[in-house]
Amino acid sequence: MAAATSDIRILSIGPCLESAGTLAEPLERAGFSVEATADPATCVEKLSAGVECVVSTYLLDDTNGVALLRNVRTAHPDLPFVLCAREGSEQIASKAIEADVTAYLPTDGRVPPDLPQRVTNAVETARVTENPQRELDHAPERQRYEQALLEAHDLLVDNDRSFTARIDALLELGRETLGTEYATLSRVDDAEYVFEAVAAPHDTNVQSGERVPLEVTNCERVVETEQPLVLPDVQADAPELAARAGNVELGISCYLGVPVFVDGHVTGTLCFYDTHARSEFTEQAVSFVKRLGSWMTHEITHHRQATHLTAIETAFPDIGFQLDDDGRYLDCFVSPATSNLLYTDPKEFLGQRVQDVLPTETAETVLTAIQDAIETDHLETIEYELPVPAGTRWFEARIAPVSAAGYGQESVIFVARDITDRKAREEKLATAEAMFQNAQDGMFLIDVTDDVNFRIQRVNQTYEELTGCSADRLHGCTPSELVGDDAGAEIIARYRRCVEQGDPLEYEESLPISGTATHWHTKIAPISDDGTVTKLVGATRDITEQKERELALEEQHQELAKLHRINTLIHGITQALQNTKTRTAIETAVCSHLTESDLYQAAWIGTQGDDAARGTESTVVPQTGAGNSWQEIDEIPTEHRMVAKEALHTDEAERIDDITLDAPAPDAHSQGDQTQPDHSLVSIPLTAGGTTYGVLVVYAPLEHTVTDEEKGVLTDLGQIIALAIQRVQSQRSLTAETAMELRLQIPDSGSLFGEVSAELDCELTFERWIPVDSKHGLQYISVRDAEPAAVLEHLTAASFVETGAVIHEADETTDQQSYIEIRICDIDQSIISRLAEHGASITAANARDGDTYVTAELSPESDIRAIVTALQEVVPTINLLGKQVINQPIRAVPEIKRQVSEQLTTKQRAALSTAYTRGYYAWPRESTAEEIAQTMEIASSTFHFHLRHALDNLLTSFFEDDCQ
DSSP, X not given: OOOOGGGOEEEEEOSSHHHHHHHHHHHHHTTOEEEEESOGGGHHHHGGGTOOEEEXXXXXXXXXXXXXXXXXXXXXXXXXXXXXXXXXXXXXHHHHHHTTOSEEEEOSSSOOTTHHHHHHHHHHHHHHXXXXXXXXXXXXXXXXXXXXXXXXXXXXXXXXSOHHHHHHHHHHHHHHHHTOSEEEEEEEETTEXXXXXXXXXXXXXXXXXXXXXXXXXXXXXXXXXXXOEEESSHHHHXXXXXXXXXXXHHTOOEEEEEEEEETTEEEEEEEEEESSOOSOOOHHHHHHHHHHHHHHHHHHHHHHHHHHHHHHHHHOOSEEEEEETTOBEEEEEOOGGGGGGSSSOHHHHTTSBHHHHSOHHHHHHHHHHHHHHHHHTSOXXXXXXXXXXXXEEEEEEEEEEEOOTTSSOOEEEEEEXXXXXXXXXXXXXXXXXXXXXXXXXXXXXXXXXXXXXXXXXXXXHHHHHHHOOXXXXXXXXXXXXXXXXXXHHHHHHHHHHHHHHTSOEEEEEEEEETTEEEEEEEXXXXXXXXXXXXXXXXXXXEOHHHHHHHXXXXXXXXXXXXXXXXXXXXXXXXXXXXXXXXXXXXXXXXXXHHHHSSSOXXXXXXXXXXXXXXXXXXXXXXXXXXXXXXXXXXXXXXXXXXXXXXXXHHTSOEEEEEEEEEOSSOOTTOOTTOEEEEEEEEEEEEEETTEEEEEEXXXXXXXXXXXXXXXXXXXXXXXXXXXXHHHHXXXXXXXXXXXXXXXXXXXXXXXXXXXXXXXXXXXXXXEEEEEOSSSOEEXXXXXXXXXXXXXXXXXXXXXXXXXXXXXXXOBTTTTBOEEEEEXXXXXXXXXXXXXXXXXXXXXXXXXXXXXXEEEEEEOTTSOHHHHHHHHHHHOTTOEEEEEEEEEOOOOOOOHHXXXXXXXXXXXXXXXXXXXXXXXXXXXXXXXXXXXXXXXXXXOHHHHHHHHHHHHHHHHHHHHOTTOO
C-alpha cells in the first residue's frame, strides 16, 4: 500500500538554507513534511525524531553528501538516503553506491523533476522491510541480494567493459539472482516497445533491437503509472493483462518490472519475467530490482553524456585546455583530427605548468593572458607560434575565465585555433600592400557588390597625385559619383566585362578628372573568392599628353559628351549650394539652376501655410520661383498648390503628367493670353532626417513627360536641398551674433523622463546625443538622487528605448554623478533628435518632479511654429514657455574642427563620439571596443574600421602641413 505523503517526514540538507529550501519546495508541494537544514554536523541527531528519508546535495558546508551518507549509515543502516549531485560524475556515483545510497540523482543545477516520486519509492520500500521478524526470517535471502548488489556495483565501475557489456552483465546477474528466464532493458519509442538489451535462454525468439507495440506488453502499465509492477501470477493478479499478445506468445506467467528514468522522464523499463507463476516476489526481490533500475538510470544517463561529449570532441575544430591560475593543465579537449596540433602528448603535460611544458617566451605570454583573464573577468585573445607534430604553426587563443564560486582555484578555458594559413595570407597581403603603395602607376582597388555594382575601396598615393582626389574622398565612391553618369557607365561596362570574363582587361579611357578631360591607359584584373569575383585591382597611367593632338582635332567638330542631364543638374545645384549662407539663397539658387537651361520651364519652392485665422483650409505658400510662366510668385494657380500640399501630406513626390499653365507672361512659344497645354508637373517634399522644410514644384517643357527615374532623381534633389537648409540653419545658429532661445516644457509626467523623475523622485539631465543612423541614436543622461540601475530599468521599458547601460556610478570623492546610456531605436520619438534636425543647439534639458524642461538655441530665421508643431507630433502636451532673442558671441570654430567636421562621415563621428563618451580613451579603459560595438549594434571590426578612419582624419588635419 502506498504511503500517505503527509505522514512522511523528510530532512532536506544543503550547503545553505536557501539550497536546502529549494530541494524542499517540490517535496512540500507533494505533501511531505520537510525540515530544511544547512548543518550536516547535527543531521544524525535530527534523524531520531521520526525522519523517514534524507535528501541531500553533494556539496555541503565543510563536507560532502557521500561523507554525510557514511555517517548516517553508521547510525541508521536502512534509512532511505537520496543524493542529488550537481557536479555529478562517475567517481561520485561509484562512491555513493559503495556507501549504500538509496537513490543517486545527477542534476544540471535544477531540482530533479522526479525527486518526489523517488522519495516516495524509497520510503515505501523501507516501510515494507521494517518488520524485524520478517527481516530475520529472510536473512539468507537478504544476504543473497546484498551480495548481488555488490556484484552489480563492481560491474558498474568496471571501465574495462563497454557500456553494452556492463548492461548485458547486469541483466544476466539480475536474471540469475531472481531465478527468471527473461531479463530485458527496454526503450519506449512513441507507441513502440524496443528491446535494447535481452538476457534470455539461447532458444528464445526475443532479440535485442526487436520492436513490438507497447500496448501488447505489461510494460505499458509501468510506463503509464511510473511505478513498479509486481505480478507473481499474471493470470491471478492482473487477468486484464494475461490475454495481451506479449504474455500469450512468450507464455509469461509472472512479471516484475520497474520504470527507467532519464532527465526525469520514463524512457523505458527494466523487467524480469518467467513462464511459471510464483506465489510471491519477496520484498527483497522488489527492492533489488528497484535498486538495479536506479543504477541503470544513472548508467544510461552517464553513457549518454559521455557519448555527447565524445561527439563534441570529434566535431571540435580547435584544441582546448582547462588551466588554473598558476598555469597548470587540468584537462585537455582535442579531436583525432587536430591531435597533431598538440605540442606534446596530454599524458606528459596534464598536471604540469605551462612554464614546464612550453618554450619560455610562449609560456610567459600564455600565463600572462591566463592571469589577466582571471583578474579582469574578461575574455583575452593572444597569438603565438609553436612547433608541433604538424609543423611550426601559428595559433590564436581565446582565454575565458571560469569562476570557482568559492569551491576551488580559479581557472580558464583556453581554446587555440590554427591560424597558420591566415598568417601566410596576411604576409602575402603585406607584400602586396607594399607593392600597391609604392607602385609608380596609380593603383586602385574596387569592391564588387552582390548586385554587381562597383565602389572604390582604396587607392595608392600615386593615384591621389594623378587625380588630385584624396583617398578619403574617393573611398566608397562609385564610378558615376566620381566622374559622372556617362563616363561612369563606360567604366562600369568595362568592369562588368572583366567580372563576366574572369580575365584581365586593358584599355584606354578619357575621364573628366578635376574638371579637366584626361586620358588614361588602364589595366584591371579580377580577384576571386571561391569562384566569385569580389574585387577588381587596377593600375592606370595618365597619357593625356599623348592624346592631346588627336583630341584637339576631334574637339573642333564636337563638344565633349555632356553628363547625363539629371546628373548634371544635381551636381550643378550641389556645387551652387556649397557656399550659400541663407535659406533664401538656397531656394533662389535651386530655382535658377533648374530653369537656366531647357530642362525645366519653371520652378518654385513653397512652405506649409496656415489660413485657420481666416477660416480656410491650410495650403502651400510659395516663397521663391523662377521661369517664364508668370510674372508674380503669388499668381501660381490654386490647383498647383494643392498638388504641392498633397506632396507635403504624403511626404512623397507627386506627379501630374498633363496640367495647364495660365501664362500672364507668354514665352517664345505662345502669344497673348493663350493657354499652354500638356505640361508635366512634379511636386517634391524637401525632407531630411524626418523633418520637412517645404516643397519644390517644377514644370517640364511642352510635350515632355517626367519619367519615374527622373522623378526619383528629383526626390534625391529634394533631400539635398533639405540638407542644405538644415546646414545653413545649424551654421546660422552657431555663428550668428543673435539667436532665438526657446524654453519648452512637458508637464505632468507627459514624457518618459518626466514620468521617471516623478516615480523615483530624482533629477535627470541630458548630457549628449549621438545619432548612429537614420533610425537609431545614443542618448547620455546624468542621474541625481536615484540609483542609476533603477532609472535604467524604467527607461528601457519604453517601446522606443532598445537597450541601456550604466556608464558611471556616482562617486562622492570626485563629485561624479551617475551616468547612463540608452539606445533609441526610433529617433522620431525623441524631441532631442527633432530639435537637432531643425538645426537647434540644446543648451539645457532636464526632468524633475514629473516635468521636463528643454532650452534650445536656433537661428533667428527659424520657423518656430513649424518646430513646435514637429515636437507636438512626438509629445502632444509640450508647451512653449517662452522665446527670446539673445545675444551670443561669434564662436570661431577652430580650423582643425572644421576640417574634421567636413571629412568625418556620420558613422565615423558616431563611433568617435561614443568611444569618447563611454570612456574608451580613459585609463584604465571604462569600456572595451567590443562593449561599444555591442551598444552601437555593429560588429567589433566595423567599429574599429570607423574609429581608425575618424582618428586618421584627426591626425591628418593636425600633422599634415598641406592639410586645407
